[in-house]
Amino acid sequence: MNLESFLSERAKAIPPSAIRRFFDMANELKGQVISLSIGEPDFVTPWGIREAGIFSLEQGNTHYSPNQGFIELREAITVYLKKRFKLSYQPKSEVIVTVGGSEAIDIAVRAVLNPGDEVIIPEPCFVAYKSCVLMSGGVPVTIATRAEDNFVLLPEQLKAAITPKTKLIMLGYPNNPTGAVMSREQLQAVVDVIKDLPILVMSDELYGELTYEPADHCSIAELDGMIDRTILIGGFSKAFAMTGWRIGYVCGPDTLLAAMNKIHQYIIMSSPTTAQEAAIEALRHSHDHVEPMRQEYNRRRRFVVHACNEMGLACFEPLGAFYAFPNISITGLSSNEFCERFLQEEKVAIVPGTAFGECGEGFVRISYASSMDNIREAMVRLKRFVERNRPK
Amino acid sequence: MKNIEEILSLLEKNAKLTAAEIAVMTDSPIAEVEKIIADLEAQHIILGYGALVNWEKTTASPVTALIEVRVTPQRGQGFDNIAQRIYRHSQVQSCYLMSGGFDLMVIIEDKSLKEVAMFVSEKIAPLESVISTQTHFILKKYKMNGTEFASKDEDNREAIVL
Numbered sequence A: 001m002n003l004e005s006f007l008s009e010r011a012k013a014i015p016p017s018a019i020r021r022f023f024d025m026a027n028e029l030k031g032q033v034i035s036l037s038i039g040e041p042d043f044v045t046p047w048g049i050r051e052a053g054i055f056s057l058e059q060g061n062t063h064y065s066p067n068q069g070f071i072e073l074r075e076a077i078t079v080y081l082k083k084r085f086k087l088s089y090q091p092k093s094e095v096i097v098t099v100g101g102s103e104a105i106d107i108a109v110r111a112v113l114n115p116g117d118e119v120i121i122p123e124p125c126f127v128a129y130k131s132c133v134l135m136s137g138g139v140p141v142t143i144a145t146r147a148e149d150n151f152v153l154l155p156e157q158l159k160a161a162i163t164p165k166t167k168l169i170m171l172g173y174p175n176n177p178t179g180a181v182m183s184r185e186q187l188q189a190v191v192d193v194i195k196d197l198p199i200l201v202m203s204d205e206l207y208g209e210l211t212y213e214p215a216d217h218c219s220i221a222e223l224d225g226m227i228d229r230t231i232l233i234g235g236f237s238k239a240f241a242m243t244g245w246r247i248g249y250v251c252g253p254d255t256l257l258a259a260m261n262k263i264h265q266y267i268i269m270s271s272p273t274t275a276q277e278a279a280i281e282a283l284r285h286s287h288d289h290v291e292p293m294r295q296e297y298n299r300r301r302r303f304v305v306h307a308c309n310e311m312g313l314a315c316f317e318p319l320g321a322f323y324a325f326p327n328i329s330i331t332g333l334s335s336n337e338f339c340e341r342f343l344q345e346e347k348v349a350i351v352p353g354t355a356f357g358e359c360g361e362g363f364v365r366i367s368y369a370s371s372m373d374n375i376r377e378a379m380v381r382l383k384r385f386v387e388r389n390r391p392k
Numbered sequence B: 001m002k003n004i005e006e007i008l009s010l011l012e013k014n015a016k017l018t019a020a021e022i023a024v025m026t027d028s029p030i031a032e033v034e035k036i037i038a039d040l041e042a043q044h045i046i047l048g049y050g051a052l053v054n055w056e057k058t059t060a061s062p063v064t065a066l067i068e069v070r071v072t073p074q075r076g077q078g079f080d081n082i083a084q085r086i087y088r089h090s091q092v093q094s095c096y097l098m099s100g101g102f103d104l105m106v107i108i109e110d111k112s113l114k115e116v117a118m119f120v121s122e123k124i125a126p127l128e129s130v131i132s133t134q135t136h137f138i139l140k141k142y143k144m145n146g147t148e149f150a151s152k153d154e155d156n157r158e159a160i161v162l
Helices: A009-013 A020-028 A047-058 A071-085 A100-112 A128-135 A155-161 A184-194 A254-267 A273-285 A287-310 A335-346 A372-389 B002-013 B019-026 B030-042 B080-087 B113-124
Strands: A095-098 A118-123 A139-144 A166-171 A200-204 A230-235 A248-251 A364-367 B063-071 B092-097 B104-110 B130-137
Touching (some): A020 A335, A047 A273, A071 A095, A071 A230, A071 A248, A071 A273, A095 A254, A100 A200, A100 A230, A100 A248, A118 A128, A118 A155, A128 A139, A155 A184, A166 A184, A287 A372, A287 B019, A335 A372, B019 B030, B063 B113, B080 B092, B080 B104, B113 B130
Parallel strands (some): A118 A166, A200 A230
Antiparallel strands (some): A230 A248, B063 B104, B063 B130
């Protein structure tokens, strides 16, 4: 039986990863290499949060939660958003607790797209955006942001990409993989382009707690009129080092959220109960744990960016997330070649920029969510590798 | 001031950091970092640079004891004089004046239980102002100066996460 013929057009439409071979190589060498290729904190979830999860299990809280998540958690989320960004959401109707930011992206896109609808995606960006759009029958329209513009979306680029079919813009700032942050003024310039057009914004703000002076994260939903047309996605993974708990949230206007909740209740039912109890503890009592982690990232960030620029890999200053995105084109190697050879010859894993969109060619993503000792050694090896491969 | 505190806490965690590395990590000029460190050393705020050692994994394995000492304070001297007479012994690793049920906490490290016991009975207990002592031996160290001794260092995250 030819099982290929059973595959849906939708599943087939998802392109294979641009770096599959590199993936396989890195997996094979796991444990023998220094990994600066990991998009998650190296810190373990703070003990107080883990303890809340353990206590929840001890109490026998092993049942489903309401579809949208425990009301205590939804309230804690709205309190946080109010305090941090002055955003007002109704806990009962404008918040859904999701299985990480990933589920939130999926249900947001599914709830609003019809086949043929165009979605504008600035790249390089998180890998799921494009695939989620394709799975919903939408048409991704990518925009290549540039290093010389600090990888922010420019209003003229946006204007040029908009057509009558444009329904949604997917923004991911602070950005994975570039570490770029968009300031209030830069976001306002984007808002000015779309304010009279029927276009929604999905804003993925998973890294919102991880920005470095002088930058501070601004949510696009804060800008005038935007709360009514922004789907805001947040989570606990990055700020509280809770990736494996799989817990995030989506907020937005109740009409959109009601549609998302229909999808959520049939595909997920409800987010993990233990993770929700831990997340309540995170929001209520654990903000003090975020700051030391952020400061540690900041020191590593400066170290990596300084090291890259010193060895001749031009690196714009990333003011968010935990990535540096240096330009490796002085070596004459493609991103993929660079990473494959660096992995084989120096036993350090970093990710080709092309994994995050074609315009990532010529760049690599270095995650500094790793110990200072690892980073220091990796930079010594990177320098050696670059010197060996610099055209004479 | 903020810079000074940051440099102190960085060095407290890892004394091997160079001034050049600290300069990059704190976004400060290297000359400034060097000066701050030199000043801190001159003012005896930084008193030394040591390694955190898990002696239990070596063949040396010295014993450590916490000794609660109750003393009579001396007129005009308080506890300082008697504390000094105790902490000047090279076996004394640390010595603190305490609130609560006893006065001095003396931490002693020596080669064996017997040597610690002898030291207490010969050098501390007979002192005139010492009222009583109570010796507690450390059986196992779980965490010291913020470092967990049993924690595993391996990174069990996936090879690549995009």
